[in-house]
Amino acid sequence: MKKINRIVIVGGGTSGWMAAAALSNKLSVDQFEITLIESSRIGTIGVGEGSTPYLKHFMHSLGFQESDWMSRCDASYKNGIYFDNWNGDKNRYFHPFYFSLDVKPAEVFFNCANARRRGIGPHINGDNFFISGHLAQQHLSPIADKTLPAQAEYGYHFDAAKLAGVLSDLSCSRGVKHISADVIDVNQDDGGDVISLVLDDGGEIQGDHFIDASGFNALLIGKTLQVPFEPFGDELLNDAAVTVSTPRETREKLATYTQSKAMSAGWMWRIPLTSRTGNGYVYSSQYLSKEQAEDELAAELNLDASTVNFRHINMKVGMRSKPWSRNVVAIGLSHGFIEPLEATALMITQWSIEYFIQLLMEVETPNEQCRDKFNTEMTRLMLGVKEYVHGHYVTSKRRDSDYWRKATSEESISLRLSALLAKWKSGEDFDEFLHCNERDMAYFRPSWYALLAGMDYRDESLVMVHQMLDPNLIEQAQGYSKTVAEKYFNE
Template identity: 35%
Template sequence: MTDSAITKIVIVGGGTAGWMAAASLAHVLDADRISISLIESENIGTVGVGEATIPPILKFNELLGIGEREFMRATKATFKLGIEFSNWGGVGQKYIHPFGDFGTDIEGIPMHQFWLSQRQRANYQYSLFDFSLMVKACQLRRFKHPEYRNPKSVYAGIHYAYHFDAGLYALYLRQFAERKGVIRYEGIVKDVQLDPESGNVKSVILDAQRKIDGELFVDCSGFRGLLIEGALKTGYNYWSEWLPMDRAFAVASEKVEDPIPYTKAIAHEAGWQWRIPLQHRNGNGCVYSSHFLSDDKALEKLLSGLDSRPLAEPKQLCFKTGHRRKFWNKNVVALGLAAGFMEPLESTSISLIQTGLARLMTLMPDKRFSETTKSLYNRRTIQEYEHIRDFLILHYVASKRNDSLFWKHIRGLKLPYSLKEKMALYEDAGRIMQYEAGLFTPSSWLAVLHGQGIVPKSYDPLTLRFPVEDVQKRLDAMRNLIARAASAMPMHIDSLQ
């Protein structure tokens, strides 16, 4: 180890972001040479609304060597195969955004292109969603683990994530991290000391004048951004012009039925509501724009929409969608809400923490804190945020709703060019190009574009070299196989048992 190597890492803030950082860094780095400290206060609550995840969470747990059964018992988790969107395309309409692909490609051409061509050439009547095993499993409330050892099996293509109690997950990771040698300090940060020459954060001062020195600091202090903003004045890029949601109420409610293997996202006149099934309770929330709905009306909407008795007083969250102008500034890396906020419509918050950590470990610095390294980290992270931003905007602008001032406002949005181009490609011939390093696959884009009623004018002309009769047989065989496979899966509740 050279004199320039990092030996002290300080994480400011606990919660899901802080303890994910502590657990992964402690697991990957040499504990004999690098000390990792985490500062948090039990007097400062966490947001705690993120209870739904997307499939990359499996890789995070796998990296740490966390067994699924132990993890699910500790966090009261259930399985998640997708998200059901109700009232988005129009009032009374619903569809499921599944994890995983629609059918299988035919000679390198996406399956949905054959479905589109068959609709126009032969008036094919079956739904595109009949070609998703995850959609059929959600509708039947079934679940099965992927059969990775049998790549030819229809079950090899299963993708899933979890619903879990974020507070219990943070506690589980805290115990994991402390076993790995992470030192936890209970206290509130009162002051931050900067190095007068470099401008880097040198130490944080806690109550009773306790001083914690560090070399690399990870800011997980939530919206306040104590280091990235409070000390370094990094600045923030706001996306309210495209995503006007700025508030939410969240509350847990009693469990009333066996949990389903998907999240629910239900649009209303000024935003949307979520329902997340855990083993022991349900998570509920109402996301809204305060310009179009009052706090009192939003709270009333949340409580009137519950399926069961609330277990606590609803918690309000105020936010501005967007991100820090730099995620890595000086010797501070921001994660979680300290880095930015993307509304939880597609359950991306925990995944963004995960990818930020993966990027940090790939670009682990020494005390020089190379500008080249920080620039690459920031550029890649901004790209990721922008790709997610576009996908979230799509849910709103693809709607045909015009029944409230909010939805009328949405219809007048001027779109980012990147999204405008993506929608135009699909509207022209059903083409969906993968974003470079994009979190969401073409199948996810297809689910939302098609689910909300956007109909392409044409289709890929390469499909024309296949006779209509042959395509019909292949599609029917694919659809029937998926239907049989879904029906043969165990019930979700049985899989949890």
């Protein structure tokens, strides 16, 4: 590999501009020439998007205060995700954002969950043991009115197209060159490295290294370098989505959580923005037609489907086997996509960008070892996220349609997820399993407990010895989280 001085990003949108912003923030624009080529004919899928807490740290690293960008992106706060009807019995559980003040009450919840799976305790969801759970229940912002002993963790809901605009403004102000054009041809050297891009305006852009942020089109990593795509369709059935925005009900307090509700052939999201509510139905086209998906989503939203302008999205679920190939790094959808159930798309994009920059700063000239490390870590992350998302389906008790009978099948389950679920269901030491596999897990202890306890996943015939906690201690733990929420958060 040769020394990198010129970095060219192909594709704008949220992923491309995240890369441009991070690169111009970390690397000296006097030393590196950064160019982003964006087609004016390809729009961003701005249907209302959610994030994990990693986006908060990303925006802060760029120098943003929340007041700088949230109002420009119709953004609201996100304390976690409510999962409704995933067992088909109107059940509801909460996936919280966990931080240090949750440690002690969370341990009580973990004990209760272990008692339940061992057959000697009642079904208890985790929301009341986490501060973010109480904030979500009361529609409270995670911004404390008083000084907290520890920093709260939270995510956001936002308009993805507007966030891309904010990052574009920042990047260009820091020296990133923005070209509005379509790439019509790619030139490679004799070894296969990309050396230049031919544009439809007659221009040609040369570069030392290229970042493919061209979405599912995967112009460089797929069409040019022919890096294989590994589909996840055997495990994750959903390959389509239909979306529609609805007006925000201003008389009601703005929700501070994402809602995910299981449907006949997938699930629907509701994402509250300050300007509107983003709604979408993620489904499998093998089991539902576009028209059926529209009708089912409209019925849930009390809309007349014949009068609604729906938007349809085809999803390519899977990943590139080697997202860094030759002198091209694929990020965002060109790298891979796992359905949006846990809002992980931007998190994976962020990790890709930041790890690439880290490797770039460690060596003067990227080498084969850098590339191998990147590909190993990104593959580990993608597989870890895929397993957690797949866990939502295979733990469900639903068998009420062909879709759910297939989605809950364990025929194509990964060996690690199968072992994890077996450890939980058998009543054995689940925490030891998590510890031993920590390096390969994208999600950690609180998330797995929230999912498995929330779904009440267990062997109902199992009865094992378990040291039960004093009921007063359980009540105190829930009361502690509620007290902290009420004491520090009022708006």
